[in-house]
Amino acid sequence: MVSTLSNEDLLAMHCEMIKARTASDRLWSLQRQGRIGTIAPIDGQEATTVGAAQALDPLTDWVLPQYREPLALGRYGPEVLNRFVAWAIGHPDGGHIPEPIRVFPPQISLATQILHAVGLAWAMKLRNERGVVLVFFGDGSSSEGDFYEAGNLAGVLKVPVIFVCANNQWAISTPTTKQTAAASFAAKADAFGIPGVTVDGMDPVAMHEVVQAARDRALDGRGATLIEAVSYRLGAHTTADDPTRYIPAAELEEARQRDPIVMFGRQLEDRGLWNSELEHDAHASAEQAIDAAWAFATNLPLRQSDLFDHVFAQPTQRQRLERASLEAHLGSTS
């Protein structure tokens, strides 16, 4: 553990990881109670997200998540979790992360966001805005053409983007050996003429370090970096998934021994920075955060005819007619 991080930073990261895990667990059980739809837990990847975010400046840097990371982006403010819970319960406002928070809504169409990140970093370069764009995507998503097109374009344009491949070893039931024969996901950087590095994605400090270096490089005008953050998916793919069908029990058990929260907690304890009291407080405030997010999301107002809002800045004639007919129908049947 050598780094520029202060003790406060280290504690903040640990608390954030606990918050992420707590929120993930809560949503999992809400799903099991039938109160929300499908949820993708974050277990095992907390350090990847939290460590990376720690290296960013929320005022200048953008984050484009896949669908797990919003659970662990507390560094960008509590609103990210609020909106994520709203998204998880299927509320339209869940996709609206308000200004000035520099976080995109979750992405479902895998790998598409990697190109968005390159475009956004390009815009920053063109507009001489100081900052970087960091984009998360999975090991599975790296097989989509969009990943490669994005990496290649970033290489050509030399834009300030950081690609973080969250390699949790699985894409639903597909292991990385069926995803690629490349020596590593980081090795794919050779195809783009950018540096590629592999890092322990279960260690927030290591994550912080490589992202910080990539960020410095980007701010320096030297372009993109591909970071492969190696972790393990400790939970199911989603609440709809049964990983016992395909994950060897022993392998999972081995990975559980490396649980990033347990490991980092021990390290902090060893350095005298953590104890059961802090642990208790951290859990209490994590519970509060997800309570608040749940309250936020479930109290959002909703009208069914809102489904017509925000397709275009101004609705078309056809949309106005449709909206009127839906309102009439709902009025007549309610």
Place this chain on the structure above:
Amino acid sequence: MVSTLSNEDLLAMHCEMIKARTASDRLWSLQRQGRIGTIAPIDGQEATTVGAAQALDPLTDWVLPQYREPLALGRYGPEVLNRFVAWAIGHPDGGHIPEPIRVFPPQISLATQILHAVGLAWAMKLRNERGVVLVFFGDGSSSEGDFYEAGNLAGVLKVPVIFVCANNQWAISTPTTKQTAAASFAAKADAFGIPGVTVDGMDPVAMHEVVQAARDRALDGRGATLIEAVSYRLGAHTTADDPTRYIPAAELEEARQRDPIVMFGRQLEDRGLWNSELEHDAHASAEQAIDAAWAFATNLPLRQSDLFDHVFAQPTQRQRLERASLEAHLGSTS
């Protein structure tokens, strides 16, 4: 010039290159006379195609071209050129390369054929057919997601496919520096976990050698190879293009000095294998070949209602109605 090629092979390759250039020139002037549509000349890439084809066994190995290579695939029989000319004049039979010729029709939707090649090689592997699939694509086409998805898939499946990136330095007006920042196109093989090699694509013997090695490897069950064949586009992109708008005259002039046909002719002369008589004969038989192909293509019968053939094995009711209406219309107006 060290290789397993016999003197006959060397002469055959040279004649084939002359044939390709001759056919390309003829089509160019036919286009200029307004007798055919857009044509993409092959000038500069003859050796890439001819050298590669020389390493293949037409009875077992498939070739999937982009749109320039069919001019130089005489190794697969004269029918390839016949059909290509038919294709160039816009006759539907131009896309039909008859059994048992193992050549696909030209591909216009760039890079899509690279995935087809992987699938075809996969089928051969599944069916225990001895043979390989060789696919050509340009430097520009390597930027499409399909190229990467294909390379990655081939790496995972270890199928007998050979990727030949015909790097002629240009994609219409876009130079390779705007196409990628990778060290080379061959370096992209790192992303797939397959070997990548760079070769002089203006030297048919060098081409033959690397393709032969890739083929041996593939037949050996060791999977795919990516070959970057470095050449230079000596002509225009197509008859619709004006390269003086973007190609620096000096650069083009320098490349012209390396004209593969001139160079190889000299090498053969130096070795006492070539002389003006052979040159004369080669040109005469090249003219004959394109004459024959032109005659073939322009004598193909055509009915306008043929446009309904071969959409499906059996037409739908709707297609039958449409065909009847078109026939009635053409009958009434002709």
Place this chain on the structure above:
Amino acid sequence: MTDAFSREIQAPLGNATDQAAAPIAPISASPVTEDMTIVAAINATLAAEMQRDERVMVLGEDVAISGGVFRATDGLLDKFGSDRVVDMPLAEAAILGASVGLAAGGMIPVPEIQFLGFSYQAMHQLAGQIARFRYRSQGRLPMPITIRAPFGGGVRTPELHSDSLEGQLTNIPGLKIVAPASAADAKGLLSEAIRDPDPVVFLEPLRGYRGVKGPVPDGDYRVPFGSARWVMSGSDVTIIAWSYQVEVARRAARSLAKQDISVGVLDLRSLVPLDIDAVVEAVELTGRVLIAEEAAPTAAFGAELIATITEHAFYSLEAPPARVSGFSTPYPVGMLEDSYVPDQKRIEAGVLRLLELEP
């Protein structure tokens, strides 16, 4: 409003496969042996076709070891091995693009797109390549490929998991577009698709996977494309539907029957080829046609049906043909989707409007 013509078939309640009463394409006489869900019928049919023809292979994301995210391919890996049941890298264009080569090489690929919305990632291979290879090669390179994909709303999936793209797909010449509504048809049409020498997009009703159950004929059973199915007959209004909307329409028709309104339901089964004769018959029987579909309406397949009707049966119309559909918005989030997807109430209201009655 019922009359002698109206003949609804007795079938177990809540069961979407009222199979008899079929003026068109009567169900074959195979003995019915088992009640199955649609997903079970698909799974069994895949196994049977793979058994029958060793060129048939299944490829896609998570189709092998996990048996598919909906278990549609469950058990196939064990039965047929990892050469013929293949977990692919996560790349839809690779799945369909490789299928082109597999087909050219003599295989009969049955690729799965995990959700239809992700066919957008492969549209250049689907619309630009698979659909055109036979034509482009004038018969040399036919594409016997069956692309399976679930679609349709109402199950609270995230974005792009529910989208109905039939309008876009049917506008692509060279593809057959098939969409079963019952378990029996899931079997019969899937067998037909896999044995068809041309590419078929086989659209599976997500909500019907486990939500629709019914008798499935045993043994070799195929349903020819272009043969619509009368789910029930009716003399006042005809509803034309496909996929899960057939079930919704059937419920609406049953409910309207209690108000003495006699509603027929025609299940198209395949959109390309379209059973034009059945559509014409549907118009002739009642003069009033309602089309039920989930897609956003503009240039969706419902529009094509109206165009087909005006072309072939205009003078039998007693009212303008109407459609009940999704709206001109992207498929919405879970809390709004029940308003978006046509439900029984909206279909009933549509029927009443066609009869110039107040809903």
Place this chain on the structure above:
Amino acid sequence: MTDAFSREIQAPLGNATDQAAAPIAPISASPVTEDMTIVAAINATLAAEMQRDERVMVLGEDVAISGGVFRATDGLLDKFGSDRVVDMPLAEAAILGASVGLAAGGMIPVPEIQFLGFSYQAMHQLAGQIARFRYRSQGRLPMPITIRAPFGGGVRTPELHSDSLEGQLTNIPGLKIVAPASAADAKGLLSEAIRDPDPVVFLEPLRGYRGVKGPVPDGDYRVPFGSARWVMSGSDVTIIAWSYQVEVARRAARSLAKQDISVGVLDLRSLVPLDIDAVVEAVELTGRVLIAEEAAPTAAFGAELIATITEHAFYSLEAPPARVSGFSTPYPVGMLEDSYVPDQKRIEAGVLRLLELEP
């Protein structure tokens, strides 16, 4: 068969921009200064919009140094520099996917897809991302992107260069689909598109690039979307068209006028939003409507027009609305395309059939 209502406007022969006689959206009074081809109008408009707003940038394959394969972007690199006029790697999804990020970052990207058929390579970015970002983010991330692409047949291009995909595109909620037929509209609609806060697919008529020429208003000139244009009026039959088919329809109408058949031509200009009132008016004026389009017919935009007509103007119909279109085959090779693309003869025959006359 002409009557007082029929008022064809005097305009130079062979000129597609008979601009007056516009009961809907009269052309603004800007002084007409120059006759231009469509491609020249597009080029000039791009330059003007880039001049006006420095956030506007052009990106695509071969748009910079070579000025575009049709010279639509010629000269822009010199005027605005390589930051704002960018030759991209050959990857359509990258072009549109990067545009999403550029838009989010405050730019106004005007990406070019070299030929519309290659938008298939980017359909996941176009239909799945660009079209949905405002909706998905509930207004936080609007997408002011204008995607330019040429399309349409008749010029002997290779595969996928001519395909008409309006049906597929208009079925995607969240996109505006615009298709000018005249040089003036090319300017007015392109200015409107670039200034529109939402994504617009701007379809340019390949055959019209140099084949259609006409007066173009000087200065700031915009044509609002959803305002169709009466090219000529007629009392017997109305042809509805867009893009190059407007020109074909106009020629057919002129020729039929010589047989005393009075044909109106309505140019839709934008398909989404659609000028429903003008379509209704078109039906009301003659009761007989012919739709001319190049696409394969199934679920093409012509089908939507017929559905719209039956919904809004059914009782004004005196004959079933008809369509003249491409056929249910992939877009064919050069030697067959003249039979595929509707020409003047097929449109004339369609008009005569609507009048129950022998062609």
